[in-house]
Amino acid sequence: MKKITKAIIPVAGLGTRMLPATKAIPKELLPIIDKPLIQYVVEEAIQGGIKEIILVTRSGKEAIENHFDKNYELEHHLESSGKKKILRSITKLIPNGISISSVRQDSARGLGHAILCAKYILKGEDFAVLLPDEILLSKDEKNDFSKMMNFYNSSAQGQLLVEKVRKEELSNYGIVDLNKKQLNIDSPKKINKLIEKPSPKYAPSNYRVVGRYILPFEVIQILSKTTPDKNGEIQLTDALDELVSKGQKSIDAVLTNSKIFDCGSKKGFLGANIAMAMNDKSLKKYMKDIIC
Numbered sequence: 174m175k176k177i178t179k180a181i182i183p184v185a186g187l188g189t190r191m192l193p194a195t196k197a198i199p200k201e202l203l204p205i206i207d208k209p210l211i212q213y214v215v216e217e218a219i220q221g222g223i224k225e226i227i228l229v230t231r232s233g234k235e236a237i238e239n240h241f242d243k244n245y246e247l248e249h250h251l252e253s254s255g256k257k258k259i260l261r262s263i264t265k266l267i268p269n270g271i272s273i274s275s276v277r278q279d280s281a282r283g284l285g286h287a288i289l290c291a292k293y294i295l296k297g298e299d300f301a302v303l304l305p306d307e308i309l310l311s312k313d314e315k316n317d318f319s320k321m322m323n324f325y326n327s328s329a330q331g332q333l334l335v336e337k338v339r340k341e342e343l344s345n346y347g348i349v350d351l352n353k354k355q356l357n358i359d360s361p362k363k364i365n366k367l368i369e370k371p372s373p374k375y376a377p378s379n380y381r382v383v384g385r386y387i388l389p390f391e392v393i394q395i396l397s398k399t400t401p402d403k404n405g406e407i408q409l410t411d412a413l414d415e416l417v418s419k420g421q422k423s424i425d426a427v428l429t430n431s432k433i434f435d436c437g438s439k440k441g442f443l444g445a446n447i448a449m450a451m452n453d454k455s456l457k458k459y460m461k462d463i464i465c
């Protein structure tokens with residue numbers, strides 16, 4: 174079995190929930206404290222063992238690629254003014270041995286379509302997908318994505334991260350059908366079915382898919398044939414449901430052990446900033462002074 178080395182990070186969405194902030198600035202570059210969302214997720218992928226990062230991007234979002242590129246003028250300025258610590262924070266964002274490349278999605282036609290845009294770079298290999306607007310604050314030393322990579326390495330099966338949500342939130346997410354009795358953070362469970370944004374009445378469980386996936390290449394073949402929904406979008410959840418329902422490949426649910434923030438929404442973005450600041454030694458006292 175070949176190890177997973179490639180991760181797709183889709184960044185071609187329009188970010189409408191965070192307007193007007195995202196009118197000219199890509200959502201993925203909004204900062205949690207002083208680091209953009211995309212950098213947290215790229216670091217998480219690399220920590221999990223990913224060697225090739227593939228950004229799916231669009232026109233107007235070139236600043237994301239620039240963030241990982243060299244900025245000679247800035248580096249020269251920081252070097253000559255002796256600001257070594259700040260200099261280190263902008264160099265080597267991508268360590269040696271790791272590559273970052275990009276492909277374009279011509280219009281925002283959904284997550285499934287974005288993933289399909291990376292088809293030719295995957296070269297038939299299983300792959301990971303990480304959504305950069307979901308920020309995970311791990312309660313463990315080993316983060317959820319690294320655990321998923323380990324589970325894949327021992328089972329060769331696809332992995333989806335899941336989180337328990339409240340009933341009223343079910344219709345916002347992809348929901349999995351699984352035997353929840355045995356689900357715990359150390360033991361992944363087989364997914365029987367997936368439903369995109371069900372009404373609470375028809376939701377098969379209270380577990381929603383979080384934006385961390387390890388997927389068999391067969392998903393790409395299904396996505397190539399998936400017809401767009403009524404909004405013209407190709408949904409990843411529908412393709413995954415077809416894959417598991419037909420028994421073509423098994424996919425397991427991995428229960429998260431993180432606090433998850435949907436930074437594509439105002440609440441999640443604010444929550445992530447506050448939680449990270451409370452975790453930061455140099456900011457904790459200041460945060461307590463202004464909040465409490």
Ligand code: UTP
Nearest residue numbers: 183184185186187188189190281282283284287
């Ligand atoms: P979201 O649906 O959360 O992002 O997609 P969005 O569409 O940008 O946001 P809203 O709903 O309009 O506020 C999750 C991730 O998938 C990417 C987004 O950039 C985001 O990182 N995405 C989404 C694409 O790359 N292409 C798409 O067609 C849709």
